[in-house]
Amino acid sequence: MRSGFLDRRPERIAIRAARLFDGHGPGYLLDPLVLVEGGRVVEAGSGLEPPPGVEVVDLLGLTLLPGLVDSHVHLALNATDEAVDHVTHADEAALLVSMRAAAARTLAAGVTTVRDLGDRDYLSLRLREETAADPTAGPTILASGPPLTTPGGHCWFLGGETSGVDGVRAAVRERAERGADVVKVMATGGGITAGSAMHERQYGRAELRAAAEEAHRLGLPITAHAHSPEGIADVVAAGFDGIEHCTFYAEDGVRADEGLVRELAERGIAVSLTLGALPGGPPLTPEQAKQLPAFVAGLHMMREAGVTLVCGSDSGIFAVKPHGGLAHSVAAMVDMAGLTPLDALRSATSVAARACGVGERKGRVAAGFDADLIGVEGDPLADPAALLDVRAVFRAGRPVALDEQDARGRGQAGGGTDKP
Numbered sequence: 242m243r244s245g246f247l248d249r250r251p252e253r254i255a256i257r258a259a260r261l262f263d264g265h266g267p268g269y270l271l272d273p274l275v276l277v278e279g280g281r282v283v284e285a286g287s288g289l290e291p292p293p294g295v296e297v298v299d300l301l302g303l304t305l306l307p308g309l310v311d312s313h314v315h316l317a318l319n320a321t322d323e324a325v326d327h328v329t330h331a332d333e334a335a336l337l338v339s340m341r342a343a344a345a346r347t348l349a350a351g352v353t354t355v356r357d358l359g360d361r362d363y364l365s366l367r368l369r370e371e372t373a374a375d376p377t378a379g380p381t382i383l384a385s386g387p388p389l390t391t392p393g394g395h396c397w398f399l400g401g402e403t404s405g406v407d408g409v410r411a412a413v414r415e416r417a418e419r420g421a422d423v424v425k426v427m428a429t430g431g432g433i434t435a436g437s438a439m440h441e442r443q444y445g446r447a448e449l450r451a452a453a454e455e456a457h458r459l460g461l462p463i464t465a466h467a468h469s470p471e472g473i474a475d476v477v478a479a480g481f482d483g484i485e486h487c488t489f490y491a492e493d494g495v496r497a498d499e500g501l502v503r504e505l506a507e508r509g510i511a512v513s514l515t516l517g518a519l520p521g522g523p524p525l526t527p528e529q530a531k532q533l534p535a536f537v538a539g540l541h542m543m544r545e546a547g548v549t550l551v552c553g554s555d556s557g558i559f560a561v562k563p564h565g566g567l568a569h570s571v572a573a574m575v576d577m578a579g580l581t582p583l584d585a586l587r588s589a590t591s592v593a594a595r596a597c598g599v600g601e602r603k604g605r606v607a608a609g610f611d612a613d614l615i616g617v618e619g620d621p622l623a624d625p626a627a628l629l630d631v632r633a634v635f636r637a638g639r640p641v642a643l644d645e646q647d648a649r650g651r652g653q654a655g656g657g658t659d660k661p
């Protein structure tokens with residue numbers, strides 16, 4: 242993009258491209274013009290003429306889409322295989338430096354909104370203020386602060402240890418007082434914490450119910466990290482709004498439960514699948530390979546039952562989960578969960594925005610929505626891999642300078658593993 246334009250920051254611009262996917266569908270709008278004023282979309286349509294005197298940005302040959310919405314990231318984890326060590330031991334200043342870099346990288350990859358589901362010391366809330374003040378510094382951030390977890394439980398090192406009905410209620414209140422956008426609870430164990438197992442429940446139903454009641458009383462949505470069928474059932478019974486991962490990993494292997502899947506669909510619980518990783522990571526362990534068919538069958542069972550499936554990345558937890566790596570998760574929604582490319586794109590735009598509580602202003606290109614827009618090379622409705630080739634990013638109507646090196650590096654392999 243021309244640097245002069247980046248410097249001038251006109252209040253009103255008209256963006257032209259080859260075609261537009263508006264975040265909902267059913268297909269492309271050809272020869273679109275999107276009129277932006279004061280950071281919002283004023284009008285978007287085919288064959289419109291730019292009003293006189295308005296600066297026109299021609300994204301010749303590109304496909305225009307809403308900026309992507311990642312429902313599950315960890316800005317405080319630095320996307321190396323030592324991410325847990327880093328977040329546990331880095332001082333606050335060093336952590337903020339790496340978080341700002343993660344936010345910038347995320348935005349450059351075309352992800353204009355993230356929901357951070359686990360930081361340390363509420364630092365993602367501080368970053369939220371920074372990227373709100375300067376939209377070109379990073380995505381819009383919705384943040385949970387440290388997730389609630391049991392003493393010594395999954396991700397205890399983020400500082401959210403609490404137990405008992407009263408403890409859990411107080412922890413939810415603290416998050417509301419600090420201005421969190423969402424409450425996150427570790428309902429089962431997880432892969433990245435030593436001594437924690439995915440199939441183990443962490444809280445009893447009374448504690449989970451208390452957490453959900455307190456969050457809803459304070460006007461906050463609540464989502465749970467849950468892997469095992471028992472943990473998922475507990476969270477559903479407690480009245481949570483969302484479930485992260487939802488792998489159905491039991492002690493003896495993956496066991497997707499049809500009755501439970503039906504309930505997820507009927508209750509409209511948003512399931513954020515954190516599939517996908519950079520290609521070229523280490524191969525699956527023999528146990529993971531053995532469980533893969535049952536895991537994939539569970540994904541298909543949820544899709545066929547009409548469960549709201551949302552695309553998230555879990556960016557930051559490993560080297561193969563880079564910040565801004567959501568395009569790989571969109572591809573996995575197609576390759577593993579069996580979504581059509583159209584539904585996969587919706588799951589990372591309009592559907593994700595609704596699941597994150599910002600469906601009225603994010604995830605669509607339409608009048609009144611925030612002017613968070615990306616231009617990509619190729620045909621993402623035919624092949625979501627086109628999302629890896631982001632050529633233009635606008636946040637709140639402001640063009641974001643893209644680093645060519647950074648863009649090229651995103652499609653390449655790193656080290657590490659892809660464990661949920």
Ligand SMILES: [Zn+2]
Pocket residue numbers: 313314315358359555
């Ligand atoms: Zn996570």
